Amino acid sequence: MKTCQLLGLIILFLSTTGPALGHHSTANFNFDDSARQTIQGVVTYWSFTNPHSFIEVDVTGEDGSVVSHTIFLTSRVALQRYGWRPSSLKAGDKVEIEGSPDYEKPNEMYLQRIVFADGKVWRRDEIAL
Amino acid sequence: MKRLIALLVVFTSIQAQAANNPAPVDLTGVWMPTAIGPTGERTQVFPENLPFLPETEAGRAAYEANYNPVVDDASRSCLPYGMPRQMLVRAQYPTEIIQTDDRITMIVELHNDVRRIYLDGRQKPDGLLPSFMGFSTGHWEKDELVIETTGIRPGGYPEPKSTDLKVTERIRLVDGGDAGTMLELKMVIDDPVYYAAPFTAINYFRQYDGLEMGEYFCSEDLWRQNLDGRTGDYIPWR
Numbered sequence: 001m002k003t004c005q006l007l008g009l010i011i012l013f014l015s016t017t018g019p020a021l022g023h024h025s026t027a028n029f030n031f032d033d034s035a036r037q038t039i040q041g042v043v044t045y046w047s048f049t050n051p052h053s054f055i056e057v058d059v060t061g062e063d064g065s066v067v068s069h070t071i072f073l074t075s076r077v078a079l080q081r082y083g084w085r086p087s088s089l090k091a092g093d094k095v096e097i098e099g100s101p102d103y104e105k106p107n108e109m110y111l112q113r114i115v116f117a118d119g120k121v122w123r124r125d126e127i128a129l
Numbered sequence: 130m131k132r133l134i135a136l137l138v139v140f141t142s143i144q145a146q147a148a149n150n151p152a153p154v155d156l157t158g159v160w161m162p163t164a165i166g167p168t169g170e171r172t173q174v175f176p177e178n179l180p181f182l183p184e185t186e187a188g189r190a191a192y193e194a195n196y197n198p199v200v201d202d203a204s205r206s207c208l209p210y211g212m213p214r215q216m217l218v219r220a221q222y223p224t225e226i227i228q229t230d231d232r233i234t235m236i237v238e239l240h241n242d243v244r245r246i247y248l249d250g251r252q253k254p255d256g257l258l259p260s261f262m263g264f265s266t267g268h269w270e271k272d273e274l275v276i277e278t279t280g281i282r283p284g285g286y287p288e289p290k291s292t293d294l295k296v297t298e299r300i301r302l303v304d305g306g307d308a309g310t311m312l313e314l315k316m317v318i319d320d321p322v323y324y325a326a327p328f329t330a331i332n333y334f335r336q337y338d339g340l341e342m343g344e345y346f347c348s349e350d351l352w353r354q355n356l357d358g359r360t361g362d363y364i365p366w367r
Binding site: 049078080 | 222354357
Protein backbone atom coordinates (compact mmCIF):
# COMPACT_ATOMS: atom_id res chain seq x y z
CA MET A 1 0.00 0.00 0.00
CA LYS A 2 1.53 3.22 -1.17
CA THR A 3 0.60 5.19 1.88
CA CYS A 4 2.11 2.64 4.19
CA GLN A 5 5.31 2.49 2.20
CA LEU A 6 5.64 6.22 2.22
CA LEU A 7 4.92 6.46 5.89
CA GLY A 8 7.39 3.70 6.50
CA LEU A 9 10.06 6.18 5.47
CA ILE A 10 9.49 8.13 8.59
CA ILE A 11 10.64 7.36 12.02
CA LEU A 12 7.65 8.30 14.07
CA PHE A 13 7.47 6.79 17.41
CA LEU A 14 5.96 7.67 20.68
CA SER A 15 8.72 9.26 22.61
CA THR A 16 8.99 9.20 26.31
CA THR A 17 12.02 11.44 26.50
CA GLY A 18 11.21 14.86 27.85
CA PRO A 19 7.58 15.81 28.13
CA ALA A 20 5.28 12.99 27.19
CA LEU A 21 4.35 13.58 23.63
CA GLY A 22 2.23 10.53 23.08
CA HIS A 23 -1.22 10.01 24.39
CA HIS A 24 -2.17 7.91 27.32
CA SER A 25 0.55 6.57 29.43
CA THR A 26 3.42 4.96 27.65
CA ALA A 27 5.47 6.37 30.51
CA ASN A 28 4.84 3.02 32.22
CA PHE A 29 7.30 1.33 29.87
CA ASN A 30 11.07 1.37 30.03
CA PHE A 31 12.12 2.41 26.55
CA ASP A 32 15.85 2.06 27.08
CA ASP A 33 17.18 -0.25 24.38
CA SER A 34 19.11 -2.14 27.03
CA ALA A 35 15.89 -3.02 28.85
CA ARG A 36 14.27 -4.82 25.95
CA GLN A 37 13.07 -8.35 26.46
CA THR A 38 12.18 -11.05 24.00
CA ILE A 39 9.58 -13.75 24.39
CA GLN A 40 8.38 -16.60 22.25
CA GLY A 41 4.94 -18.04 22.59
CA VAL A 42 1.49 -18.62 21.24
CA VAL A 43 -1.07 -15.89 20.68
CA THR A 44 -4.20 -16.35 22.74
CA TYR A 45 -5.89 -13.03 22.06
CA TRP A 46 -5.42 -10.27 19.51
CA SER A 47 -7.14 -6.95 20.01
CA PHE A 48 -6.78 -4.72 16.95
CA THR A 49 -8.36 -1.56 18.22
CA ASN A 50 -8.11 2.05 19.22
CA PRO A 51 -6.64 3.45 21.40
CA HIS A 52 -4.11 0.69 21.86
CA SER A 53 -4.00 -2.69 20.28
CA PHE A 54 -2.69 -5.53 22.34
CA ILE A 55 -1.66 -9.14 22.06
CA GLU A 56 -1.84 -11.80 24.74
CA VAL A 57 0.76 -14.51 24.41
CA ASP A 58 1.19 -17.71 26.36
CA VAL A 59 4.84 -18.41 27.06
CA THR A 60 5.72 -21.88 28.20
CA GLY A 61 8.68 -22.12 30.54
CA GLU A 62 11.19 -24.91 30.61
CA ASP A 63 9.33 -26.38 33.55
CA GLY A 64 6.16 -26.51 31.53
CA SER A 65 4.47 -23.67 33.35
CA VAL A 66 2.55 -21.25 31.17
CA VAL A 67 2.65 -17.52 31.76
CA SER A 68 0.45 -15.07 29.91
CA HIS A 69 2.14 -11.91 28.66
CA THR A 70 0.42 -8.80 27.41
CA ILE A 71 2.07 -6.78 24.68
CA PHE A 72 0.78 -3.34 23.86
CA LEU A 73 1.02 -1.57 20.54
CA THR A 74 -0.26 1.69 19.20
CA SER A 75 -3.74 2.29 17.84
CA ARG A 76 -5.37 0.38 15.01
CA VAL A 77 -5.64 3.53 12.89
CA ALA A 78 -1.88 4.07 13.18
CA LEU A 79 -0.95 0.40 12.73
CA GLN A 80 -3.03 0.20 9.56
CA ARG A 81 -0.82 2.81 8.00
CA TYR A 82 2.13 0.49 8.67
CA GLY A 83 0.42 -2.45 6.99
CA TRP A 84 -1.24 -4.16 9.95
CA ARG A 85 -4.60 -5.82 9.36
CA PRO A 86 -7.10 -7.69 11.55
CA SER A 87 -5.72 -10.85 9.94
CA SER A 88 -2.15 -10.03 10.96
CA LEU A 89 -2.54 -12.15 14.07
CA LYS A 90 -4.89 -14.81 15.38
CA ALA A 91 -5.10 -17.10 18.34
CA GLY A 92 -2.75 -20.02 17.86
CA ASP A 93 -0.04 -18.09 15.99
CA LYS A 94 3.48 -18.80 17.14
CA VAL A 95 5.28 -15.50 17.48
CA GLU A 96 8.45 -13.97 18.78
CA ILE A 97 8.09 -10.55 20.33
CA GLU A 98 10.71 -8.10 21.49
CA GLY A 99 9.41 -5.32 23.67
CA SER A 100 10.04 -2.59 26.20
CA PRO A 101 8.99 -3.89 29.58
CA ASP A 102 6.61 -2.24 31.96
CA TYR A 103 8.42 -0.77 34.94
CA GLU A 104 6.11 -2.43 37.40
CA LYS A 105 4.26 -5.28 35.75
CA PRO A 106 6.58 -8.14 34.92
CA ASN A 107 4.60 -9.63 32.05
CA GLU A 108 3.66 -6.49 30.16
CA MET A 109 5.65 -4.96 27.34
CA TYR A 110 5.36 -2.39 24.60
CA LEU A 111 6.03 -3.98 21.23
CA GLN A 112 9.23 -3.09 19.40
CA ARG A 113 9.62 -6.01 17.04
CA ILE A 114 7.54 -9.03 16.13
CA VAL A 115 8.21 -12.14 14.08
CA PHE A 116 4.84 -13.30 12.80
CA ALA A 117 3.83 -16.94 12.39
CA ASP A 118 4.81 -16.77 8.72
CA GLY A 119 8.28 -15.53 9.57
CA LYS A 120 7.72 -11.93 8.47
CA VAL A 121 9.24 -9.32 10.73
CA TRP A 122 7.85 -5.92 11.67
CA ARG A 123 9.85 -3.33 13.55
CA ARG A 124 8.31 -0.32 15.15
CA ASP A 125 11.09 1.98 13.96
CA GLU A 126 11.79 0.38 10.64
CA ILE A 127 12.43 2.47 7.62
CA ALA A 128 10.69 0.51 4.91
CA LEU A 129 11.23 1.07 1.23
CA MET B 130 -13.95 62.71 -18.93
CA LYS B 131 -13.76 63.46 -15.20
CA ARG B 132 -16.68 61.15 -14.64
CA LEU B 133 -14.94 58.43 -16.59
CA ILE B 134 -11.79 58.82 -14.51
CA ALA B 135 -13.84 58.78 -11.31
CA LEU B 136 -15.56 55.59 -12.43
CA LEU B 137 -12.20 54.06 -13.29
CA VAL B 138 -10.82 54.94 -9.84
CA VAL B 139 -13.84 53.46 -8.11
CA PHE B 140 -13.66 50.38 -10.28
CA THR B 141 -9.99 49.70 -9.65
CA SER B 142 -10.37 50.29 -5.93
CA ILE B 143 -13.17 47.74 -5.80
CA GLN B 144 -10.93 45.34 -7.70
CA ALA B 145 -8.11 46.04 -5.23
CA GLN B 146 -10.39 45.32 -2.30
CA ALA B 147 -11.58 42.12 -3.88
CA ALA B 148 -7.98 41.11 -4.36
CA ASN B 149 -7.35 41.62 -0.63
CA ASN B 150 -10.23 39.43 0.44
CA PRO B 151 -8.96 36.00 -0.54
CA ALA B 152 -6.72 34.45 2.05
CA PRO B 153 -3.03 34.70 1.20
CA VAL B 154 -2.49 30.97 1.56
CA ASP B 155 -4.64 27.88 1.66
CA LEU B 156 -3.88 25.60 4.57
CA THR B 157 -6.35 22.96 3.43
CA GLY B 158 -4.92 19.47 3.59
CA VAL B 159 -4.25 16.45 5.71
CA TRP B 160 -1.22 17.20 7.82
CA MET B 161 0.87 14.69 9.76
CA PRO B 162 2.98 15.97 12.65
CA THR B 163 6.68 15.46 12.18
CA ALA B 164 9.71 15.74 14.42
CA ILE B 165 11.88 16.54 11.42
CA GLY B 166 11.73 20.24 10.69
CA PRO B 167 11.99 22.00 7.35
CA THR B 168 15.78 21.99 7.46
CA GLY B 169 15.86 18.22 7.87
CA GLU B 170 16.93 18.52 11.50
CA ARG B 171 15.09 17.05 14.43
CA THR B 172 13.11 19.68 16.31
CA GLN B 173 11.81 20.00 19.83
CA VAL B 174 8.29 21.10 20.61
CA PHE B 175 9.15 22.86 23.83
CA PRO B 176 11.98 25.20 24.69
CA GLU B 177 15.07 23.73 26.27
CA ASN B 178 14.87 23.14 30.02
CA LEU B 179 11.21 23.79 30.22
CA PRO B 180 9.36 20.87 31.68
CA PHE B 181 5.72 21.29 30.98
CA LEU B 182 5.12 22.02 34.61
CA PRO B 183 4.17 25.17 36.41
CA GLU B 184 6.94 27.62 36.97
CA THR B 185 5.47 29.83 39.62
CA GLU B 186 5.74 28.74 43.22
CA ALA B 187 2.04 28.92 43.70
CA GLY B 188 1.44 27.07 40.47
CA ARG B 189 3.87 24.33 41.29
CA ALA B 190 2.45 23.89 44.75
CA ALA B 191 -1.04 23.70 43.40
CA TYR B 192 0.03 21.33 40.67
CA GLU B 193 1.85 18.93 42.96
CA ALA B 194 -0.77 19.04 45.64
CA ASN B 195 -3.77 18.69 43.45
CA TYR B 196 -2.92 17.29 40.08
CA ASN B 197 -3.38 13.56 40.04
CA PRO B 198 -3.25 12.09 36.54
CA VAL B 199 -5.51 9.21 37.46
CA VAL B 200 -8.20 11.64 38.49
CA ASP B 201 -7.38 14.75 36.48
CA ASP B 202 -6.25 13.43 33.13
CA ALA B 203 -9.41 13.53 31.09
CA SER B 204 -7.78 11.63 28.26
CA ARG B 205 -7.78 8.54 30.45
CA SER B 206 -11.53 8.64 30.03
CA CYS B 207 -11.05 9.18 26.32
CA LEU B 208 -11.85 12.86 26.39
CA PRO B 209 -9.72 14.99 24.11
CA TYR B 210 -6.55 16.79 25.04
CA GLY B 211 -7.94 20.06 23.84
CA MET B 212 -5.86 23.16 23.51
CA PRO B 213 -2.95 23.60 23.64
CA ARG B 214 -1.70 20.02 23.74
CA GLN B 215 -3.84 18.90 20.80
CA MET B 216 -1.74 20.90 18.37
CA LEU B 217 1.57 19.87 19.89
CA VAL B 218 1.48 16.10 19.72
CA ARG B 219 4.13 14.36 17.68
CA ALA B 220 2.41 11.00 17.54
CA GLN B 221 1.38 9.63 14.17
CA TYR B 222 -2.11 11.07 13.95
CA PRO B 223 -2.92 13.57 11.24
CA THR B 224 -4.92 16.76 11.42
CA GLU B 225 -7.19 17.71 8.57
CA ILE B 226 -7.44 21.44 7.89
CA ILE B 227 -10.38 22.72 5.92
CA GLN B 228 -10.09 26.36 5.02
CA THR B 229 -13.16 28.27 3.97
CA ASP B 230 -13.82 31.99 3.72
CA ASP B 231 -15.17 32.58 7.18
CA ARG B 232 -13.43 29.86 9.18
CA ILE B 233 -10.75 27.26 9.40
CA THR B 234 -11.96 23.87 10.56
CA MET B 235 -9.48 21.39 11.92
CA ILE B 236 -10.32 17.77 12.51
CA VAL B 237 -7.78 15.98 14.65
CA GLU B 238 -7.66 12.22 14.29
CA LEU B 239 -6.40 11.68 17.80
CA HIS B 240 -9.63 11.71 19.79
CA ASN B 241 -11.65 12.55 16.67
CA ASP B 242 -12.07 16.13 17.77
CA VAL B 243 -12.96 19.28 15.85
CA ARG B 244 -11.58 22.76 16.20
CA ARG B 245 -13.00 25.89 14.57
CA ILE B 246 -11.13 29.12 14.07
CA TYR B 247 -13.41 31.95 13.10
CA LEU B 248 -12.04 34.42 10.59
CA ASP B 249 -15.02 36.73 10.42
CA GLY B 250 -14.01 39.00 13.28
CA ARG B 251 -16.61 37.74 15.71
CA GLN B 252 -16.12 38.07 19.46
CA LYS B 253 -16.43 35.30 22.00
CA PRO B 254 -20.12 35.11 22.87
CA ASP B 255 -21.08 36.12 26.39
CA GLY B 256 -21.55 33.15 28.63
CA LEU B 257 -19.86 30.71 26.27
CA LEU B 258 -18.89 27.75 28.40
CA PRO B 259 -15.24 26.70 28.31
CA SER B 260 -14.50 23.84 25.99
CA PHE B 261 -11.60 21.49 25.36
CA MET B 262 -10.66 23.31 22.18
CA GLY B 263 -11.56 26.76 23.45
CA PHE B 264 -12.84 29.62 21.35
CA SER B 265 -10.53 30.67 18.52
CA THR B 266 -10.47 33.63 16.22
CA GLY B 267 -7.95 34.19 13.50
CA HIS B 268 -6.76 36.76 11.01
CA TRP B 269 -4.11 36.89 8.33
CA GLU B 270 -0.93 38.87 8.71
CA LYS B 271 0.74 38.65 5.35
CA ASP B 272 1.09 34.91 4.83
CA GLU B 273 0.69 33.97 8.48
CA LEU B 274 -2.50 32.94 10.18
CA VAL B 275 -2.61 34.42 13.66
CA ILE B 276 -4.99 32.67 16.04
CA GLU B 277 -6.02 33.63 19.53
CA THR B 278 -7.70 31.10 21.74
CA THR B 279 -9.34 31.59 25.11
CA GLY B 280 -12.18 29.89 26.88
CA ILE B 281 -10.22 26.69 27.27
CA ARG B 282 -11.60 24.26 29.73
CA PRO B 283 -9.35 23.79 32.76
CA GLY B 284 -8.02 20.33 33.41
CA GLY B 285 -7.16 17.59 30.93
CA TYR B 286 -3.91 16.13 29.77
CA PRO B 287 -1.20 16.41 30.93
CA GLU B 288 -0.85 19.80 32.46
CA PRO B 289 -3.13 21.93 34.56
CA LYS B 290 -4.73 24.86 32.81
CA SER B 291 -6.27 27.87 34.44
CA THR B 292 -9.20 29.85 33.17
CA ASP B 293 -6.70 32.62 32.35
CA LEU B 294 -4.93 30.46 29.78
CA LYS B 295 -4.50 32.22 26.47
CA VAL B 296 -2.91 30.62 23.46
CA THR B 297 -1.64 32.54 20.47
CA GLU B 298 -0.60 30.66 17.36
CA ARG B 299 1.14 31.68 14.19
CA ILE B 300 0.70 29.23 11.38
CA ARG B 301 2.41 29.47 8.03
CA LEU B 302 3.56 27.26 5.22
CA VAL B 303 7.29 26.77 4.83
CA ASP B 304 9.49 24.97 2.38
CA GLY B 305 10.35 21.57 3.82
CA GLY B 306 12.82 20.59 1.12
CA ASP B 307 12.41 16.90 0.31
CA ALA B 308 9.44 16.76 2.61
CA GLY B 309 7.58 19.23 0.45
CA THR B 310 5.56 22.09 1.83
CA MET B 311 5.40 21.98 5.58
CA LEU B 312 3.14 23.69 8.02
CA GLU B 313 4.83 25.48 10.86
CA LEU B 314 2.85 26.12 14.02
CA LYS B 315 4.34 28.45 16.60
CA MET B 316 2.37 28.71 19.77
CA VAL B 317 2.72 31.08 22.68
CA ILE B 318 1.26 29.62 25.85
CA ASP B 319 0.36 32.27 28.37
CA ASP B 320 -1.06 31.08 31.66
CA PRO B 321 -0.06 33.49 34.41
CA VAL B 322 -1.47 31.24 37.11
CA TYR B 323 0.92 28.41 36.30
CA TYR B 324 3.81 29.97 34.40
CA ALA B 325 6.09 32.84 35.30
CA ALA B 326 6.14 34.00 31.70
CA PRO B 327 4.65 33.04 28.37
CA PHE B 328 6.68 30.55 26.39
CA THR B 329 6.75 29.34 22.85
CA ALA B 330 6.19 25.84 21.56
CA ILE B 331 6.63 24.86 17.93
CA ASN B 332 5.36 21.94 15.88
CA TYR B 333 5.74 20.95 12.25
CA PHE B 334 3.41 19.09 9.96
CA ARG B 335 3.87 17.60 6.52
CA GLN B 336 1.79 15.92 3.89
CA TYR B 337 1.98 12.54 2.21
CA ASP B 338 0.47 11.40 -1.07
CA GLY B 339 -2.64 9.45 -0.35
CA LEU B 340 -2.75 10.23 3.36
CA GLU B 341 -6.29 10.47 4.55
CA MET B 342 -7.90 10.78 7.92
CA GLY B 343 -8.84 7.66 9.83
CA GLU B 344 -11.36 7.05 12.52
CA TYR B 345 -10.23 6.99 16.10
CA PHE B 346 -12.59 6.45 18.97
CA CYS B 347 -10.62 6.08 22.12
CA SER B 348 -13.35 4.24 23.97
CA GLU B 349 -13.54 1.50 21.38
CA ASP B 350 -11.34 -0.83 23.41
CA LEU B 351 -13.92 -0.86 26.18
CA TRP B 352 -16.60 -1.84 23.72
CA ARG B 353 -14.41 -4.46 22.09
CA GLN B 354 -13.71 -6.04 25.47
CA ASN B 355 -17.43 -6.08 26.11
CA LEU B 356 -18.17 -7.80 22.80
CA ASP B 357 -15.51 -10.38 23.47
CA GLY B 358 -17.01 -11.12 26.86
CA ARG B 359 -13.95 -9.93 28.68
CA THR B 360 -15.56 -7.47 31.04
CA GLY B 361 -14.22 -9.47 33.94
CA ASP B 362 -10.57 -9.15 33.03
CA TYR B 363 -10.43 -5.92 31.07
CA ILE B 364 -7.00 -4.41 31.18
CA PRO B 365 -7.57 -0.76 31.93
CA TRP B 366 -5.52 1.47 29.71
CA ARG B 367 -3.53 3.54 32.09
